[in-house]
Amino acid sequence: MADENQLPIITHRQQVAKSALFGIEQIDLTFSNGEQRQYERMMGSGRGAVMIVPMIDDETLLLVREYCAGTHSYLLGFPKGLIDEGELAEQAANRELQEEIGYGSDKMHQITEMMMAPAFFNAKMTIFLAKNLYSAELEGDEPEPLQVVSWPIKDYKELLQQTDFTEARSIAALMLVRDLLDV
Template identity: 50%
Template sequence: MTVKPEILKITNTAKSRLFNVEEIELRFSNGAERTYERLANRGHGAVMIIPITENGDVLLIREYAVGIEDYTLTLPKGLIDPGEDEHTAADRELKEEAGFGSNRLHTLKVMTSAPNYMGHAVTAVVAQDLYPCRLEGDEPEEMEVVRWPLDKLEQLVADPDFTEARAIAALYMVKDFLAKQSSKSD
C-alpha cells in the first residue's frame, strides 16, 4: 500500500480575494524531501449542475470566462455557501444562472482539476424534473440559456465555444446515468 508523504510545513506565500497559494514541505516514505506549491482549497466546495429537460435537452449557459477572455458555453456552476449541502447549492445556482429549479437532484461525482497544483473540487449534480424559477445571483449580467439535445453530444463537444473539460466529462457521465435510469424503468 502506498504511504502518503508526511507534511512537514505549510506556508502561505500569496493571497488574493479568490486564491490562496501555499508552499508545502513534504517527506516521502523513502526519505526524499520536496517542496510543492498549490492553490489551496477554500470554502465549502463547488457544484456543477447538469440540468436535463423532460425531452432530453441539457440546459447550458453562455458566460464570460476571464481566464480565456471570452464568452464560453458551459454548465451552470457555483460555490457551496456555508450551511448548504451540494443539492441545495445546485438548486440555488440553477435558479440564479439558468432560471430553473429542480425537484430531482442526483450527485454524479466529485471531480478535481489539476490536482497536482490545486485543491479545488466540483461536485457534478444531475438536475431533473425542472420548473421555471429565477433567483437573483451575483452574476454581473444575465446569462444566455442554450438548450442542446443530449443525443447530439458529439456535435456539442466539437463546438469551439464548448471547451471546459469538466463540463464535457459531466455530460458523458450524465449520458451513462440516464441510460441506466432508462433501463431500470423498462
C-alpha cells in the same frame, strides 16, 4: 516503489502569496523513500462547488454561455457555482440553477464528485442531473444575464465539437450523463 498508502510527510508549510481570492502555500515534503521536494499549492476555501446538468425534458440539455476571465472569452458549459456556508450541495445546486437559468428542479440526482487539478487544489465539485424543472428565478451576482442554450442530448458529439465547449468538468459531466441515460 513506495508503499502507495504511505503519504509523504509535510515538514514545513508557509504562505508565500495571498490575494483577495487566492492563497498560495509552499510545502516541504519528505517522501517515504527519503526524497525531499518543495511544492506549491493553492489554499482552498474548502467550500466545495456544484455543477448541474439540467434537462428541460427527456431529450434536451440546458447549458449557459458565460464570460470566463481566465481565457477572456465566452464559453459554453453547465451551470455551476460555489456552495454557500450552511448549504448542502443539493441546495446549492438548486440555487445556482435558479440564479443562472431561471429554473428549479424537483428531481436532483447526484452523479459523482470530482476534483479539479488535485496536484495544486483541494477543490471538490459535486455533479447533479436535474430533472422535473419548474420556472423559478433567483437574483445571482452575475454582471449580465447568462445566455441559455438548449441542446438535444443525442447530439452530444456535435456539442463536443463546439470550440467554446471545452471546460473539462462540463465535458466529464456531459459524458457521464450520456452514459447514465444510455443515449
